Amino acid sequence: MAKTQLTETEQQGPVSVEDLNHGRRVFDFLKIGAPAFIISMILVVASIIIVWQKGFNLGLDFTGGTSVEITLSQPVELEQIRSTMSNAGYHDPIVQYYGSSRDIIIRLPPVVAKDANDASQVMRESNQLGTELSNLMHRDIDPDAVVKRVEFVGPSVGAELAQDGVLAIIAALVCILIYIWFRFEWRFGTGAVIGLAHDVVITVGYLSLFQRELDLTIIAALLSIIGYSLNDTIVVFDRIRENFTKIRRASPYDVINISLTQTLSRTLMTSGTTLAVVICLYIWGGSMLKGFSETLGIGIILGTVSSIYVAAYTALKLGSRRENFMPPKVEAEGADQDPIMR
Known part of the structure; x- marks a missing residue:
C-alpha cells in the first residue's frame, strides 16, 4: 500500500492515501501523468502540422455558393438526385436531407458571373440556377416538388464567417482564462486553457486529416467542446481546491x-x-448533423482525458499546493507590540 508524503510541520506517523480518502481506493492517475502529457503534446504538434500541410475542406458557408431547399411529395434516394444532377452537368453537388426524407437541401459551388463584382448579377444568376434546379426536379424526380428557398452566400461573406468563427474560439479561450484565474488562481487557469486548446487543436487536426467538411455546424461543435470540457475541468479543480483545505497531511x-x-x-x-446522445444524433439525426455529432463526440472523449492528464497535471507541475488556497492570516490587534504593552 502506497504511503503518502508528510508535510514538514506534521509528523504524526505514516498514513496511507486510502486512509485520507476515508478508506476508499485511490487510483494513481498521475503515475502515468508525464507520458500521457507528452503524448498529448505530440498529438497537438502533429495536428498543427496536419492543418498546415492539408488545410481544411471548407463548406459553402465559408467558400460561398448557392443553397436550394426543396420539398418533395414522396421520399427519394439522395443518390438518385445526385446522379440526375451529375447527368445534367452540375458538378460536385452536396445533397442532404433536412427535417425529413422528403425535405432536401442542395448546395452548389459559387456561381461564376461575368462581372464577379456585380452583386445583382450574381443574385440573378443564382435565382436562375434555382429555377433550373426546380425544372430538373419536376422533369426527372418529382413533378410536385416545391422549391422553398434559394439562398446565395458570396465568397466575401464566407471569408468573413470563417474569420468570425476563429475569433469566437479565441475569445472563448481568453474569457475562460480570465474566469478561471479569478475563480481559482493562475496555475489552474493556465492548466484549464492548455487543456481546452489541446481538445480543440486535436479535434481540428482530425477534421483536417480526414478532410471532413468544415461549416458553421462544425464551429458550433468546437464551441460546444470548449464549454463541455471547461465544465468537467471546473468540477475537478473545485474538488482539488476543496481537498487542499481539508486534507492537510497529504502532498499535492x-x-x-x-x-x-x-x-x-x-x-x-x-x-x-452525453456520448450516448451524440451517437443517437450521428445515427438518426440525418446527414446535416453527422459532422456536428462526430466532431462533438471526439471532443467529449478528448475533454475527459484532458481534464485529468493535461489540466490537472499542468496545475501540479506549475506548483499548486495547499498554501495557494488558504486564507491569509490576520494578526490580532497589538500582536506586533511587546507583551507588557498589551
Missing part, C-alpha cells in the same frame, strides 16, 4: 489523485450519457 500529488478518484464516477457518467 496525493491530493490531486484523491480528487480525481472522487470525481471519476461523475465524469464517466456525464461523458457516457
